[in-house]
Amino acid sequence: MDTRTGLPVVGMVGGGQLARMTHQAAIALGQSLRVLAESPDDSASLVAADVHIGTHTDLAALREFAKGCDAVTFDHEHVPTAHIAALAAEGVKIYPGANAILYAQDKRQMRERLSALGAPVPRWRPVTTAAEIADFAAGLAGADSPAGWPVVAKAVRGGYDGRGVWMLDDLAAAEALVATGTELIVEERVPLRRELAVLVARSPFGQVAAYPVVETVQRDGICVEVLAPAPDLPEALAVGAQQLAIDLANALGVVGLLAVELFDTGTGVLVNELAMRPHNSGHWTIEGARTSQFEQHLRAVLDYPMGETSLAAPAVVMANVLGGEPGGMSIDERLHHLFAADPGARVHLYGKQVRPGRKIGHVTVLGDDMAQVRVRAVRAARWLQEGRQ
Amino acid sequence: MDTRTGLPVVGMVGGGQLARMTHQAAIALGQSLRVLAESPDDSASLVAADVHIGTHTDLAALREFAKGCDAVTFDHEHVPTAHIAALAAEGVKIYPGANAILYAQDKRQMRERLSALGAPVPRWRPVTTAAEIADFAAGLAGADSPAGWPVVAKAVRGGYDGRGVWMLDDLAAAEALVATGTELIVEERVPLRRELAVLVARSPFGQVAAYPVVETVQRDGICVEVLAPAPDLPEALAVGAQQLAIDLANALGVVGLLAVELFDTGTGVLVNELAMRPHNSGHWTIEGARTSQFEQHLRAVLDYPMGETSLAAPAVVMANVLGGEPGGMSIDERLHHLFAADPGARVHLYGKQVRPGRKIGHVTVLGDDMAQVRVRAVRAARWLQEGRQ
Numbered sequence: 001m002d003t004r005t006g007l008p009v010v011g012m013v014g015g016g017q018l019a020r021m022t023h024q025a026a027i028a029l030g031q032s033l034r035v036l037a038e039s040p041d042d043s044a045s046l047v048a049a050d051v052h053i054g055t056h057t058d059l060a061a062l063r064e065f066a067k068g069c070d071a072v073t074f075d076h077e078h079v080p081t082a083h084i085a086a087l088a089a090e091g092v093k094i095y096p097g098a099n100a101i102l103y104a105q106d107k108r109q110m111r112e113r114l115s116a117l118g119a120p121v122p123r124w125r126p127v128t129t130a131a132e133i134a135d136f137a138a139g140l141a142g143a144d145s146p147a148g149w150p151v152v153a154k155a156v157r158g159g160y161d162g163r164g165v166w167m168l169d170d171l172a173a174a175e176a177l178v179a180t181g182t183e184l185i186v187e188e189r190v191p192l193r194r195e196l197a198v199l200v201a202r203s204p205f206g207q208v209a210a211y212p213v214v215e216t217v218q219r220d221g222i223c224v225e226v227l228a229p230a231p232d233l234p235e236a237l238a239v240g241a242q243q244l245a246i247d248l249a250n251a252l253g254v255v256g257l258l259a260v261e262l263f264d265t266g267t268g269v270l271v272n273e274l275a276m277r278p279h280n281s282g283h284w285t286i287e288g289a290r291t292s293q294f295e296q297h298l299r300a301v302l303d304y305p306m307g308e309t310s311l312a313a314p315a316v317v318m319a320n321v322l323g324g325e326p327g328g329m330s331i332d333e334r335l336h337h338l339f340a341a342d343p344g345a346r347v348h349l350y351g352k353q354v355r356p357g358r359k360i361g362h363v364t365v366l367g368d369d370m371a372q373v374r375v376r377a378v379r380a381a382r383w384l385q386e387g388r389q
Numbered sequence: 390m391d392t393r394t395g396l397p398v399v400g401m402v403g404g405g406q407l408a409r410m411t412h413q414a415a416i417a418l419g420q421s422l423r424v425l426a427e428s429p430d431d432s433a434s435l436v437a438a439d440v441h442i443g444t445h446t447d448l449a450a451l452r453e454f455a456k457g458c459d460a461v462t463f464d465h466e467h468v469p470t471a472h473i474a475a476l477a478a479e480g481v482k483i484y485p486g487a488n489a490i491l492y493a494q495d496k497r498q499m500r501e502r503l504s505a506l507g508a509p510v511p512r513w514r515p516v517t518t519a520a521e522i523a524d525f526a527a528g529l530a531g532a533d534s535p536a537g538w539p540v541v542a543k544a545v546r547g548g549y550d551g552r553g554v555w556m557l558d559d560l561a562a563a564e565a566l567v568a569t570g571t572e573l574i575v576e577e578r579v580p581l582r583r584e585l586a587v588l589v590a591r592s593p594f595g596q597v598a599a600y601p602v603v604e605t606v607q608r609d610g611i612c613v614e615v616l617a618p619a620p621d622l623p624e625a626l627a628v629g630a631q632q633l634a635i636d637l638a639n640a641l642g643v644v645g646l647l648a649v650e651l652f653d654t655g656t657g658v659l660v661n662e663l664a665m666r667p668h669n670s671g672h673w674t675i676e677g678a679r680t681s682q683f684e685q686h687l688r689a690v691l692d693y694p695m696g697e698t699s700l701a702a703p704a705v706v707m708a709n710v711l712g713g714e715p716g717g718m719s720i721d722e723r724l725h726h727l728f729a730a731d732p733g734a735r736v737h738l739y740g741k742q743v744r745p746g747r748k749i750g751h752v753t754v755l756g757d758d759m760a761q762v763r764v765r766a767v768r769a770a771r772w773l774q775e776g777r778q
């Protein structure tokens with residue numbers, strides 16, 4: 001409790017853009033987010049009033065940081081579960097808990113748990129040798145793919161934005177990957193129509209609120225666009241996907257946001273990944289939903305009743321701005337041109353140094369027609385990214 | 390320019406809720422607002438990363454504050470024009486300039502200038518004696534008001550939220566007020582149907598963007614509700630009011646926001662007051678317009694192209710939350726109840742200590758039906774204010 005305001009203090013471990021945007025949401029709720037950042041130059045450090053410098057793997061730093069916080073949460077999933085459990089045992093309200101975030105940290109445990117829960121997942125198995133991968137591929141062989149190859153290998157821990165995921169075409173590729181010593185699972189390459197995502201928030205009380213299902217467009221394993229709502233999604237499939245996410249949030253005991261990334265196979269969905277924090281697939285909610293995912297996450301970890309999740313416009317598109325090649329037009333100059341070209345584009349910049357491929361911001365466009373809105377969002381992001389349309 | 394981000398630094402003099410909400414907008418633009426606050430406990434000080442403590446009447450403090458700012462602006466209108474002019478002469482981009490903000494500081498100069506420009510204003514005159522006030526009242530006498538009284542007296546400088554405005558019923562009241570030594574103007578009491586407001590933003594380049602005309606509902610001289618768009622406003626009157634505000638912004642050379650408060654007499658409008666900063670009548674724009682007034686103000690003072698001003702929903706109502714009597718349910722408990730009662734209400738709390746009558750936050754509701762939206766907004770504000778519906 002902040003004695004100056006009579007309102008709660010939420011601590012967020014990690015100082016990236018998710019903490020930065022959560023701070024914006026905290027301000028409206030009369031709060032000021034407390035941030036544990038690695039550096040005073042981190043995205044959130046640049047804008048928050050209450051920044052502690054420290055590392056998320058340092059239990060003493062976490063313990064000190066948690067003092068005076070009404071709830072502690074995360075802008076990433078890298079805090080060791082042992083630390084989370086230790087703090088919870090000491091009475092810190094820390095969400096999501098160790099028994100939940102585990103499934104966002106460890107893909108093998110996630111796959112095992114989802115399989116046990118009967119949730120739809122791709123065929124998969126843990127592997128330690130190239131022979132096991134080949135054996136798995138052989139088991140997949142069928143009419144679609146006589147050899148079973150290619151298969152998808154994933155690092156059990158630490159992957160993000162396309163890192164830690166490999167498409168293996170043959171035994172030689174499997175042998176090379178296994179030789180790196182990375183702990184792996186393998187999965188079938190799902191013949192997918194597109195990718196979807198569902199975002200839900202769950203409070204300690206157990207209330208769960210689900211956002212509309214969105215389509216996520218990936219390029220090189222990185223999310224580049226999010227379309228809300230997912231176009232041409234049959235109602236039954238949309239409701240089923242939301243119910244799946246709600247069931248998972250309950251079954252895993254998630255508190256805070258849960259993003260469920262899905263493969264749309266055309267006949268149903270399969271769970272690809274889980275994330276337990278504000279998620280790139282939910283950035284559109286800042287303007288595009290009545291309650292942003294960042295406010296919703298704060299409400300969830302503070303056990304406030306959840307906010308309305310309905311769309312603020314018939315069509316909403318979020319496009320990520322990735323760092324382009326250095327040089328050329330400055331980011332400020334690009335912003336001038338974009339604002340002149342599209343006065344309705346909503347820009348979010350994260351205060352990050354531009355590096356090729358790095359997410360440095362996003363743009364959201366709202367409107368009535370998905371095709372038009374998408375063109376505008378993609379064009380706006382390209383302007384910021386490349387300094388040209 | 391912030392060398393860490395390559396994006397501009399805006400300094401705002403004053404650490405109230407307007408600076409607090411401008412900081413939220415600055416974050417999206419990749420910036421961090423620099424705030425000159427009186428105290429580390431000011432509304433904006435609680436949430437901003439870059440807070441300087443100092444007083445707006447101290448030229449040396451202003452000069453130090455302005456160093457490294459790409460533009461300097463204000464969350465109030467109390468900075469002496471001589472200081473603004475001095476800084477501008479030293480090369481600081483400080484907006485609005487001394488020659489513009491003068492008309493938001495000094496009601497006599499404002500009335501003189503508006504009269505000279507031919508803008509519609511109530512009948513008025515400067516006065517120094519009670520006899521002059523009585524003489525003015527006698528001059529107003531007509532069919533509607535045989536005696537001319539009551540008349541409205543206004544302090545030339547320093548009034549806000551109903552302070553510095555007096556309704557004078559007779560000579561005795563005039564004598565008592567004049568005896569206080571306050572510099573005064575008097576105006577006719579306009580038989581008004583309602584109050585309206587128009588918000589425009591103007592850039593140094595000269596681009597002006599106008600928001601839809603809103604209705605402002607006052608109680609005891611304090612704005613309690615804002616309805617956007619103003620219900621049942623004839624199109625010609627709406628366009629005329631916007632054009633008036635645009636003309637005034639141009640004529641006065643305003644850079645940044647200009648709020649024009651209007652009396653709707655049923656047959657036309659009269660200008661009541663001018664403000665040159667983010668304004669209470671524009672808080673609805675945070676969710677209710679494509680571009681919030683806070684972002685628009687930043688875009689204006691940085692000479693970015695203006696953002697789209699269109700409504701995000703057919704009906705938007707903002708209701709102020711005033712401090713209630715101390716004691717009773719805590720603000721945090723009230724928030725729980727409100728969120729349970731209306732998951733779609735958008736809450737903004739300013740981090741201020743509750744004092745009776747003090748603006749401590751506002752609530753915005755969006756929807757299709759103005760009457761329903763208004764009921765929800767008023768009820769939500771009352772919950773936060775009184776802990777009951």
